[in-house]
Amino acid sequence: MAVIEAPPLYSGLGALYERELDAHDVGAVMLTHKWQPADLLAPHSDIDVRVLLPQAPADWEEWNHRLAAAHTASVGREVSHRRLLEHPPGFAFTVAEADGRLVSAPELATWSLISGSARDFQRWKSRAQMAPWCEVDERFYRGILQGRLGGRYQLAADSTDNVVEDITAYRRHCVAWHYLAPCWFAAAALATRTRCPGKTAALTQWRPDGLDGYAELFLGHAEDRPDARPRSPRHLLRTAHVSLEAAMRRVPDAGPVGQGEEHARTDWVMTSGMLRVRVARWLYYLDPPPGVATDYLIRREAKELRAAAQSLNALAADEATPAQRLAARMVVLIPTGPTTTGTLRATLALWHRQKSTVQDFLTLTPGDVHP
Known part of the structure; x- marks a missing residue:
């Protein structure tokens, strides 16, 4: 079996994206993308970025505006980027979350490094591969x-x-x-x-x-x-x-598996990590560069948001702790029906009005999930 080399196109694209994020003061200390280099097939595959931050920004809403601007600038550089950079990043995590083994192991196992500390990245990948199945x-x-x-x-x-x-x-x-x-x-x-x-x-x-x-x-x-x-x-x-x-026919039926001590914190971090970049996605989808189609991406948001609402409801549980009550307040801010331009505009306005709740949820540290 021949080894598929990653096309140079994607390494150049990653370097361009890193420069644009730096120019817009996004503050990333590491960028990764989902899937391995051999999985990125030019010119068809898009690059699905994950952003690692040194700490949560003081204002997630304002940070998302900078992220959206950086993405828009990157797409505007080449017509081919309309597909190759189809959407803004899918997740944002802090280094402490990744270092604390709170990023989902099967998700992290798919990552490839774009920029940042190779030593930290390899340590996280090794841990993800070695963690017990759960x-x-x-x-x-x-x-x-x-x-x-x-x-x-x-x-x-x-x-x-x-x-x-x-x-x-x-x-x-x-x-x-x-x-x-x-x-x-x-x-x-x-x-x-x-x-x-x-x-x-x-x-x-x-x-x-x-x-x-x-x-x-x-x-x-x-x-x-x-x-x-x-x-x-x-x-x-x-x-x-x-x-x-x-x-x-070779896949076994689901059976009992260990939950792992950190599974609730992992669920929190993954839900928060996905919601941290939603505003940037919505801003880009609602105001893309000329010639870029985003209607189909707007429709896709419905699936992502339903999954987020489901996770938030599970995290809220019986609302016995402050973290659970915060999850309950956040879930009412998530639309669960079909997504349209009107839906996204209304949700952007709602999140702005409820900025303190959104900021508190996106910034909550995993240690506060189960005090």
């Missing part, structure tokens, strides 16, 4: 499957609005890399109870009897090999359905 892992990987299997993945929903090269090839990429590969990645992790670092690694390393041909087929499309016979996206999608049906 409920957080089961929810993470089964959530990937539940979001795509059973007809939930819709090729038509993978918008081509910001794609500037070879639409048909991009649609094949969507089938292989947005549907088949994430499910294979999750299935491999659940079947082996190990945290796989990425899609290419899963397709390369996890091949139970009878599945080798499927893995080779989709790796061939991912690598765009000259000998890979092009198939129509619809044909490839049918093959993906068959492949995953076979793969799922």
